[in-house]
Amino acid sequence: MRRFWKAVRAVLVVLVALVMMVPIVWIALAAFKQHVDVYQLKLLFRPTLENFALVFDSPYHLGRKLLNSTVVSFVTVAIAIPIATGAAYSFSRFRMRGERVMFVMILATQFVPAVVIVLPFFLLFRDLGILDTRIGLILVNLSIVTPFAIWMIKGFIDGIPRDTEEAALVDGSSRLQVIRNIVLPMAAPGLVTAAIFCFIVSWNDFLFALILTTNKAVTLTVGLALFQAEEGDLWNLLAAAGIIIMVPMFVLALIIQKHFVQGMTMGAVR
């Protein structure tokens, strides 16, 4: 009986894996196929790197979009994480008036569907003259990513025993030195994890970039739409661009895994 359930479990695992992996495998294969081979499901074909060369060339200029995506994502993370760390530390360690309400509000911002707020953003940015700029995109991404990062990092800081910080205070540190010398190193796995999540969210953002950019600040995800041409969907190019989007995420996923384990095993010294 036990063997039977084990077999059932194995089959289910394989099924789930198939459902998840098939599109990715299909794209990975299509990226190296020539246009004529794309609709054929055969696994044996003459692989080509031509698609990658094409997408970086005119008229697609994927390189510029790659740069936009990279700049927007990195700057978003570089701003969001310090702000979120400061906020998370305050929420974790200081009692203030209206703290609970504030904290729930921060979470509540995550409940608002992006579609609802994209229009106000559009009007606002139009009046400010920052439509189709990286700065605009960074601002929007910050508003999405920072609340989430605050929640995440607060969890990690909560896990740092107060004794440790108070020991550092008595040992001669100022509050800022405590944060720099004790809290940040101890929360490092959490910070890295939060940073990677923020990066993924802003890297994968489609809706805001679609509405708020037109030309100069177009990102990779929106750039994919370019491959729906009059002659039909250029699946081989789309797949190649897809790979370019996925690879950094894949690398990040590997790193995150390592840090997750670290974050869980770090624990406090008791």
Place this chain on the structure above:
Amino acid sequence: MASISLRSLTKRWGGFVAVDDQSLEIHDREFLVLLGPSGCGKTTTMRMIAGLEEPTAGEVWIGGRLVNDELPKDRDVAMVFQNYGLYPHMTVRGNIAYPLKVRGVRSTAEIDERVRAAAAKVQLEELLDRRPRALSGGQRQRVALARAIVRTPQVFLMDEPLSNLDAKLRVSMRAELKHLSHELRITTVYVTHDQIEAMTLADRVAVMNHGRIQQLGTPEEIYDDPKTLFVAGFIGSPAMNLVEGELDHGRFLAAGTVIAEVGGGTRSGVVLGARPEDLAISEPGTGSFDAEVYASELTGESVLVTVEISGRRIAAKADRQTRRAIGETVGIRVDPARTYLFDTASGDRLAR
């Protein structure tokens, strides 16, 4: 080195009073223990000395300086925490060196030498390159101690430093602490709920309850001359026998018991206290009263005999050869000179 002076110190959280208008003078080089049950305000008092908690009212003076508005780092105190408060991302060496580094000692040679000296005092030299998580509880406690002594502060504060150790280690660490404090002669405030720690370590003990010091005195005074019912009941293990009754011309009367010549005149609402070691077991009819043995426990160094009289249990410490069967009737002899009288309502000690 410094004296500490607490003047009308109060700490309130909303309606909860943790420390209630408390004044206390701690002498230079004194080892003072704050002793009391959990929630009595002893840790809060210490945290206000350290600057980790802001007093609601009152003043903290260290070495003749009013420090109310000073940050912990400027008070020149060192603290050992119950959970050690070690820095897990630093080695033992890094932990001990931290107070020096953060206070601007730049010379690596000097830091190295002082870390070594501090580590040597607590037998840690072999472990300097380990991380805290690779250490046992006792070793972690030593790291916390070394970190406190590495820079000769004016005052040591210790918040239940031994309570996370197992019983055996606690006894040996207690002796080490005693030796260390004798060697360093630095003003120390030590918080504990363990009366044995208080008795063995302290120059003076402050017994606290409900945010107030009930009695301040040497361990001998606290033990031999408790001023209140609370102190009498809290100090001593096994605890003092406390029996409610009344006084009739210097005789103590309670159900089934008459004890002559305890003094105190005539009044009702009186508690008589007698320590188990001041009671003697005798043959029936020869003691102050007879009672039935409820339990007899050999603790090793002595036998604790508990008797029951009128539904009340009384413990007596007898020598270790004593053997009494449960249900046997024995006499209990009370030495009137070694009894204490308290007012039931106020808990204050009564004059004889």
